[in-house]
Amino acid sequence: MENTFFNGLKQRFAIHRKNLVPDFIAGLTLGIESIPDSMATALLAGISPLTGVYTMIVATPVGALFTSSEMMHVSTTSAIALAVGSSLVAIPGDSKLGAVFMLALMVGVIQIALGLFKMGFLVRFVPFSVMTGFLNGVAILIILGQFQGITGYTSSYSNKVAKALDTLLHLDQVVLPILFIGLVTIALILLLGRIQKISRYSLVLAMVIASALAALPVFSNVPLVGDVTDVPNALPRFMLPDFSLFLQLIIPAVAIAIIGLVQGAGISQSLPNPDGKFPNPSGDFFGQGAANLATSFFQGMPAGASLSGTSLVRSAGGKTRWANIFVGVLIGVIILLFAEVVKLIAMPALAGLLMVVGFQTIKPANIQTVWQTGLEPRAVMLITFVGTLIMPLQYAVLLGVAISILLFIAQQANRVTLVEMVPGAGGFPIEEPAPRQLTSHKITILYAYGSLFYAAAKTLEENLPAAEDAKQAVVIFVLRGHEEFGSTMIGVLARYTKTVQANQGQVMLAGVSENVVTQLENTGMLDLIGRENVFLAKKQWGAAGNQAYEAAQAWLTAVDQAEKSEKVEK
Numbered sequence: 048m049e050n051t052f053f054n055g056l057k058q059r060f061a062i063h064r065k066n067l068v069p070d071f072i073a074g075l076t077l078g079i080e081s082i083p084d085s086m087a088t089a090l091l092a093g094i095s096p097l098t099g100v101y102t103m104i105v106a107t108p109v110g111a112l113f114t115s116s117e118m119m120h121v122s123t124t125s126a127i128a129l130a131v132g133s134s135l136v137a138i139p140g141d142s143k144l145g146a147v148f149m150l151a152l153m154v155g156v157i158q159i160a161l162g163l164f165k166m167g168f169l170v171r172f173v174p175f176s177v178m179t180g181f182l183n184g185v186a187i188l189i190i191l192g193q194f195q196g197i198t199g200y201t202s203s204y205s206n207k208v209a210k211a212l213d214t215l216l217h218l219d220q221v222v223l224p225i226l227f228i229g230l231v232t233i234a235l236i237l238l239l240g241r242i243q244k245i246s247r248y249s250l251v252l253a254m255v256i257a258s259a260l261a262a263l264p265v266f267s268n269v270p271l272v273g274d275v276t277d278v279p280n281a282l283p284r285f286m287l288p289d290f291s292l293f294l295q296l297i298i299p300a301v302a303i304a305i306i307g308l309v310q311g312a313g314i315s316q317s318l319p320n321p322d323g324k325f326p327n328p329s330g331d332f333f334g335q336g337a338a339n340l341a342t343s344f345f346q347g348m349p350a351g352a353s354l355s356g357t358s359l360v361r362s363a364g365g366k367t368r369w370a371n372i373f374v375g376v377l378i379g380v381i382i383l384l385f386a387e388v389v390k391l392i393a394m395p396a397l398a399g400l401l402m403v404v405g406f407q408t409i410k411p412a413n414i415q416t417v418w419q420t421g422l423e424p425r426a427v428m429l430i431t432f433v434g435t436l437i438m439p440l441q442y443a444v445l446l447g448v449a450i451s452i453l454l455f456i457a458q459q460a461n462r463v464t465l466v467e468m469v470p471g472a473g474g475f476p477i478e479e480p481a482p483r484q485l486t487s488h489k490i491t492i493l494y495a496y497g498s499l500f501y502a503a504a505k506t507l508e509e510n511l512p513a514a515e516d517a518k519q520a521v522v523i524f525v526l527r528g529h530e531e532f533g534s535t536m537i538g539v540l541a542r543y544t545k546t547v548q549a550n551q552g553q554v555m556l557a558g559v560s561e562n563v564v565t566q567l568e569n570t571g572m573l574d575l576i577g578r579e580n581v582f583l584a585k586k587q588w589g590a591a592g593n594q595a596y597e598a599a600q601a602w603l604t605a606v607d608q609a610e611k612s613e614k615v616e617k
Contacts, residue, residue, distance in 0.1 A: 066366040073365030074373025076248075077356065078103075081122065082378060082389065083254045086272065087397040087404070091128035091192060092348060093135060094147055095276040096397070099123045100389075101283040102347035104379045110338035110350070111371035115330025117320040119311065120356030120371055121338045125404060126185045126306050127351045129192075133439035134299035136205065138292070144346075145289030146296065151349045152288045153300035155339030158308060162333025176420075177447035178309055179413045180428035184435025184443070189405030196398030197229035198222065208436055224266045225395045232257040232399030254396050261393035272397075273390030280386040282379055283345040302445055307335055307351030321366065423454050463503050465510045468492040468525060470596070476589070481510065485517035485552070488606075490599045492592065494525040504536040511543055519606055520552040521599040525592050527558030527584055537570050544575055553602055555580040557595035 081103050089099030102123050110121025131150060138146045191211035195201055199222030202210040214221075235253035240246050261269040272278065311331045319325050331352065338350055360370050382389070417428045431447030438446070468476040469492070476492070485491055495507055514520065522543075532540075544554040559567075559581055567573040573581065580598070582591040 066369070069364040069366050070370040071373055073360050073370040075377055077120070077360050077370075078374045078377035078381065079251050080248070081107075081356070081374060082381065083250060083392060083397060083400060084404075085123045086389075086392070087401045088123040088125060088128045089348060090196070090397060091125060091189065091401065092131040092147070094131075094143060094348065096272055097276050097278055098144070098147065098346060098348050099128075100378060100382060101345060102342050102350050104283060104375050104382070105345045105347050106338040106342040106350040106375075107378075108372040108375035109341040110334050110352075111368045111375075112334075113330075113337040114311075114334025114352075114368075115320075115326035115328075116311075116334075116352075116357075117326070117368050118357055118361055118365060118370070119326075119331060119334070120353045120360050120374075121335055121350050122353045122356050123348065124307075124310060124351045124353050125189050125401075125408060126182060126310065127303055127349050129185055129188055130299065130303045130306055130439075131349055134296065134303070136439070137295075142289060142292070146292050147348045148286065148343050148346065149288035149290065149292050150296055150300055150303065150343075151339045151347055152343035153293070153296060154304045154307065154349045155336045155341075155343060157300060157304040158332050158336030158339060160336075161304075161308070162329050162331075162336055165329045166332065174424070174427065174447075174451045175413075176417045176424040176427040177431050177451055179410065179417050180431030181306075181435055181443060181447060183409055183414060184432045186405045186408035187436065189408065190402050193229075193398040193402045193405070197226060197395050197402065199225035199395075206437065222268065224269050228257050228261050228266060228269050228393050229395035229399040229402075231260060232393075232396040233403055236400065236403045250400060254392060254400065257396040257399070258391055258393040261396070262391065270394040271390060272392045272394065275394060278382070278386045278389045280383055282383065283347065285344055286346050288343055298442075298445075299439075302442070303349050305445075305448075307339075307349070308332055311335055311352035427451050427454060463495055463497040463499070463506045463510070465493060465495050465507060468494055468592070476592075482512045484513035485520040485522065485547075487516075487518040487520055488603065489517075490521045490523065490596065490603070492523045492525060492596065495529075499529055499536045500533040501535055504533060504539045507536075508539040508543070511539075514543065514546045514550065514552065516550075517547075517552065518550050519603070520547060520550065521555065521603060522547055522552070523555045523557055523592070523595045523599060525557050525595075526560070526563060527588075527591070529563065530560050531562050532566050537566065537572060541570075541572060541575060544572075551606075553577075553580060553599070555582070555595045555599060557582045557591040558584040559591070560584055 082100060085099035085103045086096035087099070089096045089102075092098075107120065107122050110119065114121065131147060134150060135143050135146055188207050191207045194211045194214040198214055200214050200217055200220045202213040202217075204210045204213050232253050235256055236249050239249035239252050242249075245252065258271075260266065261271070312328050335350070335352060342348070342350060360374070365371070414428070417424045427447060427450055430450055431443060434443040434446045465481040466478045467481050469479050471477040478494075481493060482491065491512065493511075497503060499507060512522075514522070524540075540554075547554050554576055556563075556567075556576065561583070564573070564581065564583065567576070567581065580595075582594045582598075585591050
């Protein structure tokens with residue numbers, strides 16, 4: 048066992064010479080691009096740009112070591128940054144960084160726990176419509192949130208939509224040099240992105256050119272990174288999070304963990320590993336958690352899986368997880384050697400970069416898919432989208448998930464289809480609409496499509512054939528595929544059985560699972576129906592139903608004979 052474990056580690060972290068150069072080049076490419084990108088992302092959270100860089104130095108290589116996805120890029124993401132910023136609104140200024148570190152720790156612990164307990168299936172409970180509404184809402188917030196950075200006007204409002212509207216009403220207070228540098232950055236990113244040979248470096252080149260322009264005397268009032276934060280020639284140092292904020296940060300931590308895990312699931316389910324196999328979502332949960340736990344002690348912010356970063360490291364030629372390890376290492380080297388250069392990056396250039404990122408985050412195709420799917424997904428998407436714009440992001444995600452669950456329950460309750468199985472030629476039954484009422488002295492075989500839990504059971508009860516006027520009727524419920532009953536369904540079955548039996552009829556159950564038999568026994572239903580009238584599911588389709596049908600025929604024959612004997616005696 049021990050040898051197997053260490054062999055697995057050796058295989059995971061093995062360096063192959065043929066992959067070393069491509070991985071290094073991919074790491075260098077993404078590392079250079081990630082410095083301005085991570086600084087801008089930290090600004091989204093309202094914290095020091097240096098925090099974003101430190102996150103890349105720690106979280107990216109640690110995530111690469113532990114995720115199941117060979118090429119998953121764990122880094123700062125816009126969605127998580129905005130959620131972090133929303134979580135810090137009520138935190139005093141001098142406590143914000145401690146709160147950010149604590150959030151990273153809590154998110155990491157949650158994700159590690161979910162990974163260890165194999166909870167990868169939980170991503171199914173966050174519908175595509177919720178994430179579409181959320182991510183497109185985040186895209187709009189990213190764009191609106193840069194109005195101050197690109198105009199120089201400081202609004203007194205806290206909500207980003209209100210801030211943007213306030214800025215538009217005060218265009219006379221816009222600082223033109225700042226606006227010019229921001230617009231030049233946007234134009235350069237779009238222009239350089241069209242040139243194939245240098246498109247992957249468009250963000251870096253645009254930042255360099257715009258920042259060089261901002262160094263001219265005419266732009267002396269344009270703020271630089273060095274004006275906002277100190278950039279030391281040093282790696283992040285060990286620092287404890289503020290544990291006193293634990294209770295205050297529980298809900299934000301859960302919401303941020305969900306955001307990160309869903310983003311990661313999108314990569315796990317869409318990008319296979321180099322061996323062609325899809326990674327384990329639970330393993331990716333653990334890897335993201337390890338990254339967040341590590342960065343929480345080294346002045347970093349919560350991080351998550353980045354689809355754009357993963358795509359970039361692959362397109363840049365990365366072959367193994369070492370490409371992402373090199374990203375963190377090389378960013379650390381750049382900070383150590385070129386910190387003074389980083390200080391010269393123009394702040395409106397970062398704002399312009401983020402506006403482009405915001406527009407690129409909008410996904411019209413996803414919106415169209417959800418819109419055309421149906422009314423309920425459309426409503427969930429719109430509610431989540433509006434919630435994202437007007438309320439803290441951590442609550443917007445939870446709101447969307449809660450609404451989806453409620454709509455799902457309501458949808459399932461109304462989608463129970465009850466049919467009658469009429470014996471047909473060759474032993475294959477024919478489906479017919481369930482009768483409105485039972486016929487005396489006749490066998491009726493019923494099958495229910497859909498869920499039998501909660502409100503769905505009540506819907507089923509409303510569609511069962513009326514049994515009050517039918518004498519000596521036999522009803523066979525085929526239950527194949529229903530592995531468990533809720534208490535509501537047990538109640539429905541008990542009431543219907545008693546009604547049928549009150550008219551000298553019988554209720555039989557066919558294709559019953561072992562779990563359902565246990566439930567029937569524990570609730571007394573097995574004695575009410577009669578153990579002889581319950582037929583366990585067989586491997587052969589229809590075998591249990593045929594047994595029940597034969598038993599029902601035998602019961603009706605016995606009833607007929609009993610009635611004839613009674614008449615003869617009279």
